[in-house]
């Protein structure tokens with residue numbers, strides 16, 4: 290009972306908390322929506338955006354297609370690279386986001402493959418079971434690999450990067466995104482931290498295995514020739530507001546050319 294009361298108390302103190310779980314039941318407390326209307330380029334609609342996240346971020350989720358700020362930013366990157374392609378191309382998508390899947394599937398020129406270690410989580414598409422550190426695909430198979438919010442779950446970062454690059458065609462492009470603590474210079478990883486509680490405390494989420502700091506960008510440039518594009522590099526303040534990017538440097542895409 291004490292825990293129950295603590296749960297309710299802490300949830301009510303959390304300004305943007307939306308749902309709490311008590312005895313297995315999900316209870317909706319708040320559903321704050323933005324007063325402002327923001328524009329989602331993915332579903333092409335204006336809406337009052339809602340909150341999202343373990344530490345809730347206010348007004349970031351499109352009420353229609355459920356896109357978050359990073360998906361809306363990646364839409365522009367994917368549009369530049371492949372969404373309207375007239376050529377026949379092959380794309381590999383890890384841990385597929387539904388809003389991005391829906392976009393890609395509109396183009397019949399794209400042969401699309403979705404994969405995840407737990408494919409049952411993705412009932413909206415034909416998702417195959419694959420381990421990103423040991424893929425079953427042949428070398429040089431795909432024109433693009435897209436992988437968002439996966440690398441921070443993988444203990445062997447190098448293997449993940451090498452394996453997803455291996456399956457790219459010689460001129461293929463790897464587009465990835467992952468959480469970075471922009472107020473932290475150095476990436477932190479300690480493999481003796483293994484419990485969900487300790488991972489949450491040290492890395493911000495109970496199934497993350499490291500906390501990336503800003504040094505990841507220079508390291509990836511040096512080690513993989515990666516290019517990094519931030520929302521703030523290509524959009525002015527008006528667009529950043531319109532699409533509801535948070536403009537804290539987190540909405541970015543890392544591009545590795547094979």
Ligand SMILES: [Zn+2]
Pocket residue numbers: 329330331332333334351352353354355356
């Ligand atoms: Zn939308």
